[in-house]
Amino acid sequence: MCTGGSSQAGLGAAQPHRARFAVTRATRASTVTALLAIPVLLLLLALPAFASRALLQELFYVFTMLSLAQLWNLLAGNAGLISVGQQAFVGTGAYALFAFTVVTGLEPVLSIVLAGAVAGFVAVPAALIVFRLRGAYFAIGTWVVAEVCRLILAQVKQLGGGTGASLPADVASSIVGLDFIRNLFGIRGPAARDILTYWLALVLAVGTFMLVYRLLRSHRGLALSAIGDSEAAAESSGVDVFNTKFLIYLVTAAATGMVGALIFLQKARISPDAAFSLIDWTAYAIFIVVIGGIGTMEGPIIGVVIFYLLQYYLAALGSWYLILLGVLAIILMLFAPAGVWGLFSRFYDVSLFPLRRRLIAPVGRVADKRGRTN
Amino acid sequence: MLGWLDTVIQGILLGGLYSLYATGLSVIFGIMRLVNLAHGDLIVLGAFLTLALTTLGVPIIAAVVIVLPLMFAAGYVLQSILLNRALGRNILPPLLITFGLSIIVQNGLLETFSADTRFLNVGTLQSASLPLGGGIAVGIMPLICFAAATAVIVLLNSVFYRTALGRAFRATSDDVEIAQLMGINNKSIYAVTMGIALAVCAVAGFFLGARANFDPSIGPARLLYAFEAVIIGGLGSLWGTLAGGIVVGLAQTIGAHIDPEWQILAGHVAFLIVLVIRPRGLFPRAVD
Numbered sequence A: 001m002c003t004g005g006s007s008q009a010g011l012g013a014a015q016p017h018r019a020r021f022a023v024t025r026a027t028r029a030s031t032v033t034a035l036l037a038i039p040v041l042l043l044l045l046a047l048p049a050f051a052s053r054a055l056l057q058e059l060f061y062v063f064t065m066l067s068l069a070q071l072w073n074l075l076a077g078n079a080g081l082i083s084v085g086q087q088a089f090v091g092t093g094a095y096a097l098f099a100f101t102v103v104t105g106l107e108p109v110l111s112i113v114l115a116g117a118v119a120g121f122v123a124v125p126a127a128l129i130v131f132r133l134r135g136a137y138f139a140i141g142t143w144v145v146a147e148v149c150r151l152i153l154a155q156v157k158q159l160g161g162g163t164g165a166s167l168p169a170d171v172a173s174s175i176v177g178l179d180f181i182r183n184l185f186g187i188r189g190p191a192a193r194d195i196l197t198y199w200l201a202l203v204l205a206v207g208t209f210m211l212v213y214r215l216l217r218s219h220r221g222l223a224l225s226a227i228g229d230s231e232a233a234a235e236s237s238g239v240d241v242f243n244t245k246f247l248i249y250l251v252t253a254a255a256t257g258m259v260g261a262l263i264f265l266q267k268a269r270i271s272p273d274a275a276f277s278l279i280d281w282t283a284y285a286i287f288i289v290v291i292g293g294i295g296t297m298e299g300p301i302i303g304v305v306i307f308y309l310l311q312y313y314l315a316a317l318g319s320w321y322l323i324l325l326g327v328l329a330i331i332l333m334l335f336a337p338a339g340v341w342g343l344f345s346r347f348y349d350v351s352l353f354p355l356r357r358r359l360i361a362p363v364g365r366v367a368d369k370r371g372r373t374n
Numbered sequence B: 001m002l003g004w005l006d007t008v009i010q011g012i013l014l015g016g017l018y019s020l021y022a023t024g025l026s027v028i029f030g031i032m033r034l035v036n037l038a039h040g041d042l043i044v045l046g047a048f049l050t051l052a053l054t055t056l057g058v059p060i061i062a063a064v065v066i067v068l069p070l071m072f073a074a075g076y077v078l079q080s081i082l083l084n085r086a087l088g089r090n091i092l093p094p095l096l097i098t099f100g101l102s103i104i105v106q107n108g109l110l111e112t113f114s115a116d117t118r119f120l121n122v123g124t125l126q127s128a129s130l131p132l133g134g135g136i137a138v139g140i141m142p143l144i145c146f147a148a149a150t151a152v153i154v155l156l157n158s159v160f161y162r163t164a165l166g167r168a169f170r171a172t173s174d175d176v177e178i179a180q181l182m183g184i185n186n187k188s189i190y191a192v193t194m195g196i197a198l199a200v201c202a203v204a205g206f207f208l209g210a211r212a213n214f215d216p217s218i219g220p221a222r223l224l225y226a227f228e229a230v231i232i233g234g235l236g237s238l239w240g241t242l243a244g245g246i247v248v249g250l251a252q253t254i255g256a257h258i259d260p261e262w263q264i265l266a267g268h269v270a271f272l273i274v275l276v277i278r279p280r281g282l283f284p285r286a287v288d
Helices: A003-013 A030-049 A051-076 A087-103 A108-130 A135-153 A178-185 A189-215 A218-227 A233-235 A241-268 A279-294 A298-317 A321-337 A341-347 B002-031 B037-055 B060-086 B094-113 B139-164 B163-176 B177-182 B186-211 B218-233 B238-258 B262-277
Strands: A022-024 A359-362 B129-133 B136-139
Touching: A030 A051, A030 A135, A030 A178, A030 A189, A030 A241, A051 A218, A051 A241, A087 A108, A087 A135, A087 A279, A087 B129, A108 A241, A108 A298, A108 B262, A135 B094, A135 B262, A178 A189, A189 A218, A189 B163, A218 A233, A218 A241, A218 B238, A279 A298, A279 A321, A279 A341, A279 B094, A279 B139, A298 A321, A298 A341, A321 B060, A321 B094, A359 B136, A359 B218, B002 B037, B002 B136, B002 B139, B002 B163, B002 B186, B002 B218, B002 B238, B037 B060, B037 B094, B037 B218, B060 B094, B060 B186, B094 B218, B129 B139, B129 B238, B136 B139, B139 B163, B139 B186, B139 B238, B163 B177, B163 B186, B177 B186, B218 B238, B218 B262
Parallel strands: none
Antiparallel strands: A022 A359, B129 B136
16 A cells, blocks of 8 residues: 655655645445445345245345344444333334324324334433433333333233234235235235335335434534543533433434334234334344444444344244353353454454544555554 | 222332342442343242252252352352453443343243243241231231341341441442452452342242242343332432332332232332432432
8 A cells, every 4th residue: 555655756856735634434345335235225126026925024024123233233332322122112113003004094104104203202201211320220221111111002902902913904905005016016915015015124224224324424423432432521522412312312212113113014913022022122133233243334234144044043942042142142242242343343454334534644654554644 | 998008018018029139139239330131030040949949859948048059159150250251341241241141041941940830839828927907917928028128138238337348348339449459359249249149039039939920031020120129229228229129019019909900010100200200219329
């Protein structure tokens, strides 16, 4: 990278203008990734034309888990809000979807958006209460909130009470765009619904990713990393710590609610225990983030692939599978708390989705491979 | 009216059980600022260990006496080889390690003992009650449980405030660095702390099984009750933890008295209300 010859020439020739430093975020890897992302996304979009229904259902699961993981990562990895209660918003979103579609007869896709709004709305009082708890106690506080939501919704008889309810067939077939898909692919009911939910999951996963990525690259992202380094120092530099965290909590809750609504639109059956499952919606998301690399954009993507493979090959082991995940999580925390991506980036200076600004030395300055000038 | 009086008495006695759940959690938080997400599952583990010994023919009291040091040793080892490595400025590693541990213990119990509901047979004590007159009677077992909860707090407080070991505990809790300068090995203090917490879990597990049915899945709910008792009582005060346990117990029995389905919800709501009104609990001592 270093071009010593021109440096000598530059200094010797007494150039009229001084060489300038530049600040950039893009890396060669990130440009390649961005260019590769376009064909990959187009391929995923076109996948229903030739993929089997089973594959679409598997990918639906992968995309929704990726979304939940990205959101938990934003919350815990970037905002330092370690929550073990995100199932509160998955469940609230899911129940809101059932309420909107079954009770008031709204269109399901519109209901997903509204379900997100409901989850965000619920997050306001929840945040005001649990933000009074700090650190690890905040974590258990979020769990209590999730339990309160579960116990309250289990009382609502119109939505099946404690035993749950199924989505009526006429609701499932009323989703906007189903006819379009039927005509496009020449298929019948259930298969068309799988394609539609697959597309919705893809849109939510990409949308969540872009949301988190844009947020972290904005001035709020900068404020978040300042808070992560030192709350007191951030506060004294003019960062509104409470409002920043509050905003992140609300945005995450709303997006988590939308994902929850979509998951249960696809399942077409809801019960309090399933909708507010700690293991399914929060523990797995945490596992994905931790194994991939917490606090990075790349981590959850790698994590969801590893998690899916583990699940695919080992889920049949039942409780031994969960024990294995627990053991893996403990080993990771002890020996590689930065996850797979953290280990990788210790040896290779690659950033596919760069968040950090790097100082680029003018040509001629000796720069090491991390972009720092010597 | 009589029904209400009975409800209040039951609630206070239930608070004794919740205080036993919470004491261990309160101690480990007070001394090492650690929150153990596996706490509830370790209580259930204590109950199952006692059950396993009784099925081998060991009398129940002897079983508890055996499980107590076993759990102490388990806590000591757990802290020395696992949690001491993870303690630091970042709270995520200890939190996730204990979360992983919770899943391991829960599913390990499920594999070993199946999902069947169990209880600990304490013979005639199970249903014995003490008539208080006026048609109100209190169960002997809940009374013993409340007495045990109080005894555990008296015992721990006298250790913490009357012994050299207790001084080391308090010094470590106040300021780890200075305590180390004074020659205290904080890691071994932490290991003993976790040992004590798990020994209390063994006692709590016994009363859990003697008072009601249990199965491997009920740990997390016990963790939440314990946590609520600690926060309501105020961090750093064991008597506050007992008071917090009583608040949760009372809220639950009063909720159940109105509608049986509201029992658990009422306990959680009471906790949230206290958090809004008195964010630092009823009797705060420590600053987190």
